[in-house]
Amino acid sequence: MTGSVLVIGGGGREHAIVRQLASSPQRPVIFAAPGNPGTAQLARNIALDLADAAGMVRFCQNEGIDLVIVGPEEPLIAGLADHLRHGGIAVFGPGALGARLEGDKEFAKEVLRAAGVPTPHYQAFSTSETALDHLDTMDLPVVVKACGAAQGKGVAVCATRDEAEAFIRDCLDDQRFGASGLRILLEDCIFGPELSVLIVTDGQDYCLLAPSRDHKRIGEGDTGPNTGGMGAFAPVKLPPELCAQIDRRIVLPVLAELQRRDIPYRGVLYAGLMLTAHGPQVLEFNCRFGDPETQVVLPLLRADLFELCAATAAGELGNYLQQYPAGDDIPAGWTGGGVSDWGRRCVVVVGASDGYPGGYASGKAVEVPGDSGESWVIHAGTRVGEGGLETAGGRVLGAVGNGADLDEARARAYAILAATHFEGLTYRRDIAARGD
Numbered sequence: 001m002t003g004s005v006l007v008i009g010g011g012g013r014e015h016a017i018v019r020q021l022a023s024s025p026q027r028p029v030i031f032a033a034p035g036n037p038g039t040a041q042l043a044r045n046i047a048l049d050l051a052d053a054a055g056m057v058r059f060c061q062n063e064g065i066d067l068v069i070v071g072p073e074e075p076l077i078a079g080l081a082d083h084l085r086h087g088g089i090a091v092f093g094p095g096a097l098g099a100r101l102e103g104d105k106e107f108a109k110e111v112l113r114a115a116g117v118p119t120p121h122y123q124a125f126s127t128s129e130t131a132l133d134h135l136d137t138m139d140l141p142v143v144v145k146a147c148g149a150a151q152g153k154g155v156a157v158c159a160t161r162d163e164a165e166a167f168i169r170d171c172l173d174d175q176r177f178g179a180s181g182l183r184i185l186l187e188d189c190i191f192g193p194e195l196s197v198l199i200v201t202d203g204q205d206y207c208l209l210a211p212s213r214d215h216k217r218i219g220e221g222d223t224g225p226n227t228g229g230m231g232a233f234a235p236v237k238l239p240p241e242l243c244a245q246i247d248r249r250i251v252l253p254v255l256a257e258l259q260r261r262d263i264p265y266r267g268v269l270y271a272g273l274m275l276t277a278h279g280p281q282v283l284e285f286n287c288r289f290g291d292p293e294t295q296v297v298l299p300l301l302r303a304d305l306f307e308l309c310a311a312t313a314a315g316e317l318g319n320y321l322q323q324y325p326a327g328d329d330i331p332a333g334w335t336g337g338g339v340s341d342w343g344r345r346c347v348v349v350v351g352a353s354d355g356y357p358g359g360y361a362s363g364k365a366v367e368v369p370g371d372s373g374e375s376w377v378i379h380a381g382t383r384v385g386e387g388g389l390e391t392a393g394g395r396v397l398g399a400v401g402n403g404a405d406l407d408e409a410r411a412r413a414y415a416i417l418a419a420t421h422f423e424g425l426t427y428r429r430d431i432a433a434r435g436d
């Protein structure tokens with residue numbers, strides 16, 4: 001099989017996807033829309049209007065694109081995958097019905113409840129008066145969530161009533177998140193380490209990629225405000241009984257509930273879990289690869305990403321997975337674990353602009369060392385300006401290290417970050433420091 005693939009998006013996740021596709025023995029022709037300076041080294045970047053679905057379909061038909069991989073959630077929630085499929089294009093990414101799991105948190109909770117999957121208790125509100133009345137009945141801390149997608153900024157863990165009231169009013173009265181915040185969830189706060197589980201499914205069959213752990217807070221020791229993610233590592237080593245619990249009590253019932261509702265799903269379903277003292281619970285779903293998790297999960301693939309995504313898009317995942325049977329090195333109970341290499345570890349440390357996740361300066365010159373095979377830099381918020389490569393975002397890049405164990409992978413990630421320069425570069429020094 002050879003072919004051409006279009007990757008939609010222009011962040012770190014998409015550079016990681018393009019990098020992995022470029023290592024495929026199939027040597028696919030790779031396009032990225034819009035891509036970034038990292039993808040430009042491996043793919044042809046194309047300026048397409050992602051909101052113009054008809055134009056996207058035309059481009060794919062004219063170029064003979066065999067597969068589209070949609071990176072970010074916005075186009076999926078808006079139904080881009082549906083338009084492309086109607087145009088006869090194979091797509092890795094759910095249609096609008098499936099993407100609602102990320103675009104509507106109340107809907108996701110309903111699916112979880114119907115599937116009998118553990119998730120924190122919640123109530124939904126559309127007015128601040130009713131929300132504030134309910135808040136007075138809750139224990140602190142409390143979690144307030146905008147129901148719609150808000151680029152990772154629509155969730156607040158509030159230690160005090162005043163904080164919770166302010167966030168509720170931000171959403172419902174001041175409409176800080178626009179339509180995405182006109183309905184909110186008030187949710188019980190639960191505690192434990194988080195785990196990101198990426199479920200690749202064609203709606204019938206599925207495989208679980210290596211579990212990863214994001215570090216969402218800006219500050220070391222998990223302090224300060226939430227960000228899109230400041231670093232991650234994979235695989236997280238889990239006890240076999242926990243692997244089986246996640247698979248049997250979370251993944252299987254959710255996929256069965258989607259089938260029961262006749263919701264097709266071909267792509268990756270990201271389950272954000274919390275490993276509580278009472279077992280794993282689902283905090284959220286995303287309808288796409290996580291970022292920065294993708295930067296550490298994809299390099300561990302034994303499977304060819306191009307083939308895996310093409311088989312998923314074609315509804316032929318079950319057949320494809322037969323060549324990756326369970327083995328002694330794969331945690332029992334982790335369905336499809338054979339697609340990943342469990343003998344290696346991967347760590348990414350995000351280099352951010354000073355001030356992120358608040359305001360930050362852009363346009364600072366960036367110097368990036370070359371890819372050694374054991375460590376490399378993923379572009380997230382960079383662009384090419386008049387003077388060359390420069391910063392263009394809060395999370396500017398991911399420094400990735402790969403090794404036989406976590407210490408080696410971590411040391412390599414920090415070493416390549418030390419060789420990376422831009423004014424205002426800031427990062428957490430404790431990514432993956434606590435181990436599993």
Ligand code: GLY
Nearest residue numbers: 228229290291292
């Ligand atoms: N790293 C969190 C996310 O991708 O949503």
